Amino acid sequence: MPAHPRAHPFMPNSVPAIKAELMAALGIDSVDELFAQIPQDHRLDRPLELPPALTSEAALSRHMRSLLGRNRSCADNLSFLGGGCWHHYVPAVCDEIARRTEFLTPVWGTPSSDLGRNQAWFEFTSQLGELLDLELVALPVYSWGCAAGHAIRMASRLTDRRKILLPRYLDPERRAVIETYCEPAEMPSHLEIVEVNGDPETGRLSLDDLRTRLDGETAAIYFENPSYLGQIESDAAEIAALARRHGAETVVGVDPVSLGVLAPPAAYGADIVVGSIQPLGIHMYGGGGLGGFIASRDEPAYAHEYPALMVSIAETTHEEHIFSLALMHQCSYGSREAAKDWTGNSTYLYAIVAAAYMTLLGPEGFRELGSLIVQRSRYAASLLDGIDGITIRFRDGFFKEFVANFDDTGRTVAEINKTLLDRGIFGGIDLSARFPDLGQSALYCVTEVHEQQDLDRLAAALREVCTR
Amino acid sequence: MTAKLRRYHAAVWDEPIVMEMGVPGRRGFHFPEAEAAVRDAIGTASDLIPSTMQRQSRPELPEMSEPDVLRHYLHLSQETLGMMGISLFGTCTMKYNPRLTENLAMDSSIADLHPDQDPDTMQGTLEILANFERMLCELSGMDHFTFQPAGGADAAYTHACVTRAYHAARGELEQRNQIITSIQAHPCNPATATAAGFEVLTLMLEDNGYPSLDALKSAVSERTAALMINNPDDMGIYNPEIKEWVRIVHEAGGLCFYDHANFNGVMSKIRARELGFDACMFMLHKTFGVSKGGGGPAVGAYGCSDELADYLPGRRIVRQGDYYTLRDGGHLSVGRVREYLGNVQQVIKAYAWTRAMGAEGIREASDISVLVNNYMEKELLKVPGLTRSHPDIEGWRIEMTRYSLGKLYEDTGVTVVDVSNRMVDYGVDAPWLSHEPWIVPQPITPEAGEMWSKEDVDYWIAVLRQVCEEAYSDPDLVRNAPHNQAVHRQGPTSLDEPENWAMTWRAYQRKRATRRR
Incomplete structure (x- = not known):
């Protein structure tokens, strides 16, 4: 521990001499005097109980990274989640x-x-x-x-x-x-x-x-x-x-x-x-x-x-x-x-x-992006449609998302997604509770981040998972 | 205290509007072509889109190469003062945004998470959110927090929605259709209450700087649904009768919501729950060090007592030992005020800020913000033409004081908007004036907080003094300001007239062509 309290890195006026100078300018001996407006019976009568301060950026960084290390991201896995929040490439x-x-x-x-x-x-x-x-x-x-x-x-x-x-x-x-x-x-x-x-x-x-x-x-x-x-x-x-x-x-x-x-x-x-x-x-x-x-x-x-x-x-x-x-x-x-x-x-x-x-993409970028997404999503759907037990619900005219139905696999989307997760794949959004009339269906989202090899990998994994 | 004024001039790039830039054929970004196997199996995109739904004409976007796009937006950033000066923007609690957390937020462990991922894959995020919820409970005395509201106003709206659900569950909603607030509460309180379907009663201030108990008593009735109030207010005045207010509203059957917009000066000093409030709101993009982004993404963390927990919006984080999972709200929940868990990355930044500060740092930040505000007040009252709001109220203010340049205006004809336009010429960011309505003439509301050094604060004071002195000696200099910005001040044309406003380039082109005809 240092002999004197250290000034906090975010607070330039936490140097004791500066605080003393400011108090002297106001003619007060204690900052407490400035809170006279607040009645005593409104005050918290104890210090806050918070986890110990990590004023060292190195220590805080390590702490944050150790917590965030428990996350698994769509970048490090293969994700087909969409539905209103989508994994697109960020330039x-x-x-x-x-x-x-x-x-x-x-x-x-x-x-x-x-x-x-x-x-x-x-x-x-x-x-x-x-x-x-x-x-x-x-x-x-x-x-x-x-x-x-x-x-x-x-x-x-x-x-x-x-x-x-x-x-x-x-x-x-x-x-x-x-x-x-x-x-x-x-x-x-x-x-x-x-x-x-x-x-x-x-x-x-x-x-x-x-x-x-x-x-x-x-x-x-x-x-x-x-x-x-x-x-x-x-x-x-x-x-x-x-x-x-x-x-x-x-x-x-x-x-x-x-x-x-x-x-x-x-x-x-x-x-x-x-x-x-x-x-x-x-x-x-x-x-x-x-x-x-x-x-x-x-x-x-x-x-x-x-x-x-x-x-x-x-x-x-x-x-x-x-x-x-x-x-x-x-x-x-x-x-x-x-x-x-x-x-x-x-x-x-x-x-x-x-x-x-929008400036980066320009008119041609948007055309390329839309075309690529339509092609790759249709390709993914066609791969899935060929797997025993999987049916694509609405085969034509979709953009980047489509509904895959798993009723004939005899397994729930939840079960299938758990098994996919073990293989580093985040399966599509489970629609079974949201729209029971669609049966065991999932909403698969394919964007420009999915290359053919990713879609082939999804199909291979689903073939394995669904036919076991 | 004499601070030497800087020689400042904003960057001037005469940067064209992007719609005028570019050359046909230039590209800033390529996407790959679909793979051969994909093309062979599927064909072209135009085969896959119903012909009636295909886009017929190209969007008229600029065509620019990547380095030119980067430089264009960098030039625009340089033509923005953007807190590169000294920003004492009152009510917004300008803070240092630690770059550690800004950098971390770009890491895929935060940036590339989808909200519908299996909780197994979001344990880090869920643990941080759950722990931060406990920390905010400690700061407020509340029992629960939700981070779904995407700003302070959204938290006020959340309270209006929780109020609806609470009274509806008791079969009293049709009867309890009034929300009480004060003229000094942020405009979002009456606005969200109305948008949620309530009638608003606004209490006026008395000479002591806050509405009287009698006014409150005559406003409450069997129609009272809730009170939405801030304390201290934007003048730095703390209502010492607030516990009695809460008692009166509770007795009438209403809920009490503490808008903690002005939390910086009182954090660690008071807790909303112990003052009797049922719910409160913290702005993580203000008090808790999260970047403001020029107006969001933001978080209005909404906290409440156990009694209101079932009404909270969105999914709740549940801790089971070391594992965190999500549970849907029950039948009493207000549903959603926004999709998913809220601006999660901003909550993570706030958690990191709070860990960097600790209990002692937070107490010290509160002390410093109040200390510096009162120091500023002492110095600012020496500035010609400036007075304090409610000048007869004795004593120290909390973390913010509202001033009036009404005398300056009467003496010189120079308005506070003129002063603001001139202050930026000295390299300080524009100050906050006041929310509507202005209850003092020509208001100006600086808030120093804990981020700015005494030297910075002295500089800011010196700038305001200089500008006010200029107003007396050479009023046109101030009235025609700014002089050191990239462009001059906005002209007098009203943007409330359809022929004058143009919210897009294409609207501007059309209206300009019409004007020329």
């Missing part, structure tokens, strides 16, 4: 930009002192707007589920209606978030959720069922393209047309990495488009890599319903470009309980990372 440039101190550490400056950061935000919305073919893109919200929840509430306010149609085959995580945003039945502003069935043959939305659910009370139909089960919703234009006929808004959730090869939702009639920015160069972080976007046509009626912050290009007093927040008065910072929903700290660092990702 090194994205990690470099994500770690820039000027972007990483601050909170807020003036439009002039934040010029670069705000421009990067504008480049995020501008590039995403090109992928989406839409002119109005807000800064991101917490997640895709939160974006969908806000968009549905926007649609309800736009139409002054309270009935929301959701596809039955929707990610339970996102569905749960949307339900929270729709408020329980006791609340006067409750939104009623009505499910639309999936077509058992195609896995896509059942148009027949949709026709029976849509009516003059419907605020919005929300569906995803590709859907949770991976299907490309080829009836999307018909769905949007039906919604329009009933005066309902069409809200579409989309995977942005599909947009190099798939038509953007605006092309088939979507009014509000949401989705995840995580696949745009952001690590999964165990679910901490999520971020959601909201976009629409640039019409005042839509713009005036956004809860999220919006950054606009503008001019300085000297006709230079500058970037600043628009329509601040309608967000919760501007008008408290009168605001459109609420906003706060969100995922703005990821907006910059996603901007760099």
